[in-house]
Amino acid sequence: MSFAVLWFSSINWVTIPLVRSLExxxxxxxxxxxxxxxxxxxxxxxxxxxxxxxxxxxxxxxxxxxxxxxxxxxxxxxxxxxxxxxxxxxxxxxxxxxxxxxxxxxxxxxxxxxxxxxxxxxxxxxxxxxxxxxxxxxxxxxxxxxxxxxxxxxxxxxxxxxxxxxxxxxxxxIPDADWQYLFSGNLLSQFINFLPQSSNLFLTTKALKEYIGLVVYAFL
Incomplete structure (x- = not known):
């Protein structure tokens, strides 16, 4: 389970949309x-x-x-x-x-x-x-x-x-080019998009912190 969470939080298909939704x-x-x-x-x-x-x-x-x-x-x-x-x-x-x-x-x-x-x-x-x-x-x-x-x-x-x-x-x-790359039809690109990256885990953590902050401050 822990491995699945780490993998899920470290791939482009999760990190890029999550960060871009804020940016x-x-x-x-x-x-x-x-x-x-x-x-x-x-x-x-x-x-x-x-x-x-x-x-x-x-x-x-x-x-x-x-x-x-x-x-x-x-x-x-x-x-x-x-x-x-x-x-x-x-x-x-x-x-x-x-x-x-x-x-x-x-x-x-x-x-x-x-x-x-x-x-x-x-x-x-x-x-x-x-x-x-x-x-x-x-x-x-x-x-x-x-x-x-x-x-x-x-x-x-x-x-x-x-x-x-x-x-x-x-x-x-996440510039527009990265967003467009996510939807590339190239098989190699899609393979890379599902590979875990430590940099993605860092960005996912930052994005989740922002979403938590949005919820917390909404009740202050």
Whole structure:
């Protein structure tokens, strides 16, 4: 039974539709009005811990690239970087927001365009603390930048806090080409689609976490 679950969770025919069902709920907007702020959720960096020479990006680092692109395209005036750190693990650890603020100037975003929220421990707190800052500044509508798979849960939570968001997803893991490949009539392709892959197991786990989060936050 355990082997069957592992196999089922590791094949393309399960992972690709599961991940894509989350990623395609909010696609990059066709029309992008100029707004004051884009809220950028942390989770795209590794802190500068030895032997790392500097703060590094991880597999969600596209969040920073897309945020910088929005700024350089003149779509936003400021980036609200939101994300704290787990203090019990290391009280000296910089927050996720501070890590992003270290890297974004390397991408040409000036420090004065960065607005930091450094307390949030999860997506719910990202929304709560960001809403307080936005309300104080009189800002009602923002771009919301996070990974495409994480966007459905994020939109639900931010909207529940009364924030009018334009989803600006990035870090797409299943491009259209992978979806089309799944339905290829090639026998070799179909054989490969049924082979278990450790990377698929990782993505299936992430997708299930998002679906569980959607259910949990629906009852908060």
């Amino acid at each position: 395609t709920r909010y696609l990059p907007p066709q029309e992008m009005p100029a707004l004051a702020v884009a809220v950028v959720l942390s989770g795209g960096t590794h802190p500068q811990l030895a032997p790392r020479p500097l703060v590094e990006v991880n597999d969600a680092g596209d969040r920073l690239l897309y945020a910088a692109w929005l700024y350089h395209q003149g779509k936003v005036e400021k980036l609200l970087l939101t994300g704290g750190y787990v203090e019990v693990l290391n009280p000296e650890m910089p927050s996720g927001a501070e890590n992003m603020a270290t890297l974004l100037p390397m991408m040409g975003v000036p420090p004065e365009a960065l607005w930091l929220e450094t307390k949030a421990q999860n997506t719910y707190e990202n929304a709560v603390f960001s809403q307080q800052m936005l309300q104080d500044a009189g800002i009602e509508r923002v771009y919301l930048v996070t990974s495409a798979m994480h966007m459905p849960r994020s939109v639900n939570i931010f909207t529940a806090q009364g924030i009018d968001v334009i989803p600006a997803p990035t870090d797409f893991l």
